[in-house]
Amino acid sequence: MTDPSKTAESSGPAGTPLRRAGLSPRKKQRISRIVQYVLLVAVVVFLLARIEWGSLAANFAKPEVAAETWPEVFTVALKNTIIYSVGGFVFAFLLGLLFALMRLSSVAPYRWIAIAYIEIFRGLPALLIFLLILFLPLALPGFEVPGGTYGQGILGLTVVGSAYMAETLRAGLQAVPRGQTEAARSLGMSHARSMITIVIPQAVRIVIPPTTNQFVSLLKDSSLVLFLGVTGDYVELTKFGNDLASTHANATPILVVGVTYLLVTIPLGYLASRLEKRQGKGR
Amino acid sequence: MATPVTHAVEIRNLHKHFGKLEVLRGIDFAVDPGQVVCVIGPSGSGKSTLLRCVNLLERPTSGRVILEGVELTDPDVDIDAARRRVGMVFQQFNLFPHMTVLQNVMISQRRVLKRNRAEAERIARENLEKVGVATKCDVYPGQLSGGQQQRVAIARALAMNPALMLFDEPTSALDPELVGDVLAVMRKLAEEGMTMLVVTHEMAFARDVADRVVFMDGGVIVEDGPAAQVIGAPEHERTRGFLRRVLDPTHTGE
Ligand SMILES: Nc1ncnc2c1ncn2[C@@H]1O[C@H](COP(=O)(O)OP(=O)(O)OP(=O)(O)O)[C@@H](O)[C@H]1O
Ligand SMILES: [Mg+2]
Numbered sequence: 014m015t016d017p018s019k020t021a022e023s024s025g026p027a028g029t030p031l032r033r034a035g036l037s038p039r040k041k042q043r044i045s046r047i048v049q050y051v052l053l054v055a056v057v058v059f060l061l062a063r064i065e066w067g068s069l070a071a072n073f074a075k076p077e078v079a080a081e082t083w084p085e086v087f088t089v090a091l092k093n094t095i096i097y098s099v100g101g102f103v104f105a106f107l108l109g110l111l112f113a114l115m116r117l118s119s120v121a122p123y124r125w126i127a128i129a130y131i132e133i134f135r136g137l138p139a140l141l142i143f144l145l146i147l148f149l150p151l152a153l154p155g156f157e158v159p160g161g162t163y164g165q166g167i168l169g170l171t172v173v174g175s176a177y178m179a180e181t182l183r184a185g186l187q188a189v190p191r192g193q194t195e196a197a198r199s200l201g202m203s204h205a206r207s208m209i210t211i212v213i214p215q216a217v218r219i220v221i222p223p224t225t226n227q228f229v230s231l232l233k234d235s236s237l238v239l240f241l242g243v244t245g246d247y248v249e250l251t252k253f254g255n256d257l258a259s260t261h262a263n264a265t266p267i268l269v270v271g272v273t274y275l276l277v278t279i280p281l282g283y284l285a286s287r288l289e290k291r292q293g294k295g296r
Numbered sequence: 297m298a299t300p301v302t303h304a305v306e307i308r309n310l311h312k313h314f315g316k317l318e319v320l321r322g323i324d325f326a327v328d329p330g331q332v333v334c335v336i337g338p339s340g341s342g343k344s345t346l347l348r349c350v351n352l353l354e355r356p357t358s359g360r361v362i363l364e365g366v367e368l369t370d371p372d373v374d375i376d377a378a379r380r381r382v383g384m385v386f387q388q389f390n391l392f393p394h395m396t397v398l399q400n401v402m403i404s405q406r407r408v409l410k411r412n413r414a415e416a417e418r419i420a421r422e423n424l425e426k427v428g429v430a431t432k433c434d435v436y437p438g439q440l441s442g443g444q445q446q447r448v449a450i451a452r453a454l455a456m457n458p459a460l461m462l463f464d465e466p467t468s469a470l471d472p473e474l475v476g477d478v479l480a481v482m483r484k485l486a487e488e489g490m491t492m493l494v495v496t497h498e499m500a501f502a503r504d505v506a507d508r509v510v511f512m513d514g515g516v517i518v519e520d521g522p523a524a525q526v527i528g529a530p531e532h533e534r535t536r537g538f539l540r541r542v543l544d545p546t547h548t549g550e
Contacts, residue, residue, distance in 0.1 A: 195353050196390035196449075200404035200456060201380035210407060214394050 071263075078265040082257060086266075089246065090253035091273055096163060097249055098232040101170025105231065106224070108171060109178025114208070116183050127179065134176035143169045143237045162247040166238040174231050181223050185216035222292060225285035229278050250274060303362070304329045304460050304491040305350060310359035312345055319345045321515040323359070327460070332492045334502035334523070337512035338538055343495040346512070347462050350493065351382040364459055380408060383453030387465040389445040391437035391452070397424065398433040401452045409456065416455075423451035427481045443474030447481055454485075461485065463494040499542060503527050511535045 036044075115127035134142070146169050150156055158164040189212050197207030236251035243252060254270030303326040312320040319342045327333050335343050348354040350361055352368050352375055361368045368378050392400050401420035405411045411419070424430045427447035429440075437445050446466055453461060463482065467475040479501050486492060486505050496502060502509050502523055509526040511519040511534075519526050519535045530536050 190390075192386060192388055192390040193392065196384075196386065196392070197404070198376075199351055199353060199379060199382070199384035200452070201376050201408040202404060203376050206407055210403060211392055215392075218394065 090250045094249040097166040097235040100167035104171040105174030108175035112179035113182035139173045185220035222289035306362040308360045334506040341512045342515045381459045383458035383461045385463045
């Protein structure tokens with residue numbers, strides 16, 4: 014540390030001895046960037062040379078097969094995906110709100126039940142939950158999920174989503190300043206009234222961006238309806254793509270279905286981050 | 297309920313603990329109908345806690361709070377009904393940000409007093425007029441200045457026809473040039489005969505408007521008397537020291 018002009022330039026980790034002859038950070042950065050570009054070009058050239066584009070296109074982007082998906086990919090498959098995921102989202106939201114309120118309840122057993130539910134269903138893979146629903150009629154003879162196939166799919170997504178939703182909503186409820194409840198109570202509102210009129214509406218506004226992301230994630234999880242053995246009019250995008258791909262021994266329908274998912278998920282993700290930014294400014 | 301209705305609010309031997317911390321250590325005092333009582337005292341002396349005990353936002357550890365002859369500290373009292381008689385104005389305004397100014401003033405009239413829409417709106421507009429923000433009815437609180445927000449908060453409390461108004465440092469969060477508007481509204485209220493219990497650091501307001509001034513320190517009432525006496529000629533050394541620091545903040549030496 015005898016040469017202060019060198020100290021400022023060195024970017025070596027603290028404690029390592031400074032080497033006078035080393036490259037300046039600026040030069041190091043430039044070399045590093047050049048190496049990255051060279052690597053990128055090398056990989057692209059390699060792939061272009063090695064991949065058999067004809068076979069790839071024939072398997073993933075065959076126009077005749079793509080045409081086969083039309084129009085059912087929208088009129089049936091996407092429609093069903095939306096039915097399953099919107100249905101699941103609505104019930105997950107309501108159930109999540111219930112568990113969030115229980116989680117914050119002053120009655121200890123309510124808190125325990127809510128914690129148990131949240132921990133269990135957040136910790137289980139979504140697929141496992143769908144398999145459990147598949148076996149539900151065996152476990153409970155005579156029991157049938159209302160709404161048939163739609164009901165089963167929606168139930169699965171409700172269970173998958175509600176535990177996350179409960180945690181998000183709990184955070185939202187807690188983010189509403191205490192002064193809001195105090196103002197409401199001081200105006201003579203009961204605890205329940207102040208929750209319904211003052212706290213919950215504000216909490217819901219706070220959680221709109223994260224719940225938009227949760228909707229996207231439920232939309233993707235709706236592919237698990239595949240495992241409920243749905244057929245015909247009830248197929249959603251993934252099952253639809255998978256069935257057609259098997260029929261034609263060609264992966265094009267899967268690509269088509271993938272693009273269809275992205276048509277919905279990318280704008281929603283974009284919307285969520287926009288909302289998040291706007292809220293960051295507004296508060 | 298043998299207590300005769302002579303006091304608007306009466307506080308008897310009030311204690312409040314937060315865990316081990318004893319914040320109120322035996323408070324006794326009363327406010328008569330139409331009286332304005334200002335509570336002054338150093339930070340942490342328990343002024344806010346006292347005010348919050350009066351409308352049971354904070355549950356007293358022991359002691360009694362009697363509002364218009366009804367004991368609020370009775371475990372079986374309908375606390376929501378009792379709170380309707382007490383308006384509270386907070387330092388941070390606490391307007392409902394998701395509602396317009398008019399909705400803020402109407403909501404508890406509609407939901408709690410079950411007034412019909414037309415009546416609630418009429419009363420809301422009257423009170424907003426009174427505090428000088430009638431032109432802001434359809435605006436959201438976030439678009440108002442602090443002084444306007446606080447006046448809306450006062451209108452919101454008044455719309456419930458309270459028998460007693462509590463103010464907890466209503467001007468402490470305001471820019472200095474906005475303090476006057478809010479104090480003017482409070483002064484007008486006092487002249488109209490509203491019963492008021494005001495925690496404040498505005499000594500000029502306390503001196504001019506208050507019928508009585510209460511000086512608190514360390515969770516007890518040190519001095520309680522006419523404004524001119526407590527502020528003008530305090531008996532206790534603790535009051536004198538506090539007033540010196542408040543009235544002449546640049547002289548920190550004791
Ligand atoms: N909810 C609470 N939990 C724990 N301690 C609290 C709580 N509320 C207040 N206190 C403590 O009680 C004491 C008195 O608080 P209080 O807010 O009543 O004082 P104050 O006289 O209003 O002061 P200030 O002028 O700063 O507003 C403080 O030491 C504070 O930290
Ligand atoms: Mg205070």
